[in-house]
Amino acid sequence: MIKNPVKKEQLVKWVLVTFALSSLLFLFLIFIFILFEGLPLFHKIGLKNIILGFKWAPTKGSFGIFPMIVSSFLVTFGALIIGAPMGLSCAIYLAEYSGKRLKMFLKPALELLAGIPSVVYGFLGVVYIVPIIRDYIGGSGFSLLATSIILGIMILPTVISISFDALMSVPKTYREGSFAMGATKWQTIHKVVIPAAKSGILASFILGMGRAIGETMAVIMIAGNALRIPSSILDPLRTLTGNIALELAYATGDHRLGLFSTGIVLLVIIMILNYIANFGIKRKM
Amino acid sequence: MRINPRFTNKFVQIGLNLQAFFTVGILVIIVAIICFKGLPYVNFEFIFSYPEDMGRLGGIFPSIVGTILLALLSILFATPLGVGTAIFLTEYTKESKFTKIIRFGVESLAGIPSILYGLFGFIFFVIKLRMGWSLLAGVLTITIMILPTIIRTSEEAIKAVPRNLRIVSYSLSATKWETVTKVVLPSAIPGILTGIMLSVGRAVGETAAVIFTMGSSLRLPTSLFDSGRTMAVHFYILAREGISMEKAYGTALVLVVSILLINVVAYYLMNKAISKYS
Numbered sequence: 218m219i220k221n222p223v224k225k226e227q228l229v230k231w232v233l234v235t236f237a238l239s240s241l242l243f244l245f246l247i248f249i250f251i252l253f254e255g256l257p258l259f260h261k262i263g264l265k266n267i268i269l270g271f272k273w274a275p276t277k278g279s280f281g282i283f284p285m286i287v288s289s290f291l292v293t294f295g296a297l298i299i300g301a302p303m304g305l306s307c308a309i310y311l312a313e314y315s316g317k318r319l320k321m322f323l324k325p326a327l328e329l330l331a332g333i334p335s336v337v338y339g340f341l342g343v344v345y346i347v348p349i350i351r352d353y354i355g356g357s358g359f360s361l362l363a364t365s366i367i368l369g370i371m372i373l374p375t376v377i378s379i380s381f382d383a384l385m386s387v388p389k390t391y392r393e394g395s396f397a398m399g400a401t402k403w404q405t406i407h408k409v410v411i412p413a414a415k416s417g418i419l420a421s422f423i424l425g426m427g428r429a430i431g432e433t434m435a436v437i438m439i440a441g442n443a444l445r446i447p448s449s450i451l452d453p454l455r456t457l458t459g460n461i462a463l464e465l466a467y468a469t470g471d472h473r474l475g476l477f478s479t480g481i482v483l484l485v486i487i488m489i490l491n492y493i494a495n496f497g498i499k500r501k502m
Numbered sequence: 503m504r505i506n507p508r509f510t511n512k513f514v515q516i517g518l519n520l521q522a523f524f525t526v527g528i529l530v531i532i533v534a535i536i537c538f539k540g541l542p543y544v545n546f547e548f549i550f551s552y553p554e555d556m557g558r559l560g561g562i563f564p565s566i567v568g569t570i571l572l573a574l575l576s577i578l579f580a581t582p583l584g585v586g587t588a589i590f591l592t593e594y595t596k597e598s599k600f601t602k603i604i605r606f607g608v609e610s611l612a613g614i615p616s617i618l619y620g621l622f623g624f625i626f627f628v629i630k631l632r633m634g635w636s637l638l639a640g641v642l643t644i645t646i647m648i649l650p651t652i653i654r655t656s657e658e659a660i661k662a663v664p665r666n667l668r669i670v671s672y673s674l675s676a677t678k679w680e681t682v683t684k685v686v687l688p689s690a691i692p693g694i695l696t697g698i699m700l701s702v703g704r705a706v707g708e709t710a711a712v713i714f715t716m717g718s719s720l721r722l723p724t725s726l727f728d729s730g731r732t733m734a735v736h737f738y739i740l741a742r743e744g745i746s747m748e749k750a751y752g753t754a755l756v757l758v759v760s761i762l763l764i765n766v767v768a769y770y771l772m773n774k775a776i777s778k779y780s
Binding site for chain 2: 244329337427
């Protein structure tokens with residue numbers, strides 16, 4: 218045990234710096250090891266043949282992931298079409314309309330949605346949503362539509378809590394000014410409050426997109442995992458995340474490298490989305 | 503045509519009301535389905551007996567133990583690292599380039615999807631460090647994954663402790679570390695615990711990062727180097743391979759109820775932390 222308090226302070230500080238640096242170290246390791254495994258294949262097969270290639274047959278030397286990139290974006294936009302309006306209107310309701318007591322109950326209840334594991338969403342999708350689509354709309358049910366619905370629900374907590382915070386951070390005086398000019402509540406919300414909270418709301422959509430594009434287990438259970446670009450919302454598809462999760466357990470050699478290349482593409486997309494979202498939030502604050 | 507703004511106002515208000523309750527309705531329906539379908543299969547024996555025939559028969563005891571081990575060991579590693587980082591960021595340094603870089607690292611870790619943690623854990627811990635599919639590889643992967651949550655919530659909690667407390671402590675000639683450990687941290691505990699509970703919830707519900715690092719052995723893990731399965735992984739395999747719908751619903755019930763309970767405790771602690779200083 219160190220007795221000298223000054224020395225002890227020094228030691229504590231260095232230990233804490235090391236702890237703080239550990240996050241950076243982990244991030245670095247994640248990047249290095251995913252890049253290290255995936256990049257050689259880009260070199261060998263060619264960036265263009267991987268990113269713009271249509272054929273994924275890793276045991277036969279084809280590593281095209283273009284359909285998966287397209288599919289990942291399709292399910293993400295699908296999720297946004299369903300989740301963004303629902304989430305935003307919930308956030309508006311919570312921030313502007315609900316009483317204090319109701320807010321105390323509703324907000325945690327909605328955030329609990331975030332705690333439900335993605336496998337459970339996937340399972341409920343398989344058991345309820347897929348058969349409904351198969352019986353009433355058509356196709357096999359394992360489809361872009363089913364995946365978008367489930368992902369749309371899964372991004373709700375993200376969209377709600379971040380747009381709620383954005384709406385709450387609009388100063389009260391803005392609203393009072395608008396009311397004083399005789400505007401109704403809705404006129405105030407959609408002409409004053411929403412424009413003022415715009416960047417935070419957009420950030421919530423982008424973070425929701427990040428969540429949707431990175432989602433894996435729910436997606437592989439309901440997307441059908443077909444290796445082509447879907448031509449309708451009832452077609453099955455395979456996302457980048459799904460590709461990794463479906464094949465990682467048994468892939469060897471170049472096949473495994475191909476999955477790491479898929480991971481690199483996913484990592485790049487996620488980093489770009491996060492950067493845009495953070496930029497949006499910071500400009501606001 | 504011009505619609506009366508008062509009519510639009512009323513219309514929107516009703517619409518938003520319905521929308522909010524529809525969304526809460528989804529949550530209620532999800533929990534209700536899991537409860538009603540799962541309840542008939544969950545009993546003492548289901549929880550405390552071993553699975554037989556790939557999980558077609560018997561219970562889920564090993565996966566419950568696997569889940570608890572994974573979650574507890576992960577927070578055991580992540581808590582000192584995370585709280586330490588938060589203390590450093592709030593008490594030991596001013597805002598600078600250096601803290602900005604660290605915050606960037608934490609934000610980036612928080613944004614990485616779990617499948618990429620799985621991919622990283624698989625290549626780094628399982629293959630390069632030769633841990634194989636093991637509890638240890640799972641624990642280390644999840645530790646990194648939950649670290650950002652613990653850092654963020656601890657930072658918020660420490661920041662919320664009033665300045666006066668620190669000033670009084672310094673005026674009594676306490677050192678910085680004494681002030682942190684004896685004054686700041688005790689006041690920040692509810693907030694820090696919120697982060698820990700949310701992280702436990704995340705570890706319990708995680709599948710993609712766990713299945714490729716901890717593996718999916720059905721046996722009870724007895725050492726750090728044993729493979730094992732968590733409830734979430736067990737549920738995924740039961741459901742996806744169509745092994746047994748009954749057992750899948752039963753496992754889902756135990757899984758969802760434990761996560762909801764963990765999160766409710768987290769919110770309770772959060773409210774306690776908020777009401778303490780406001």
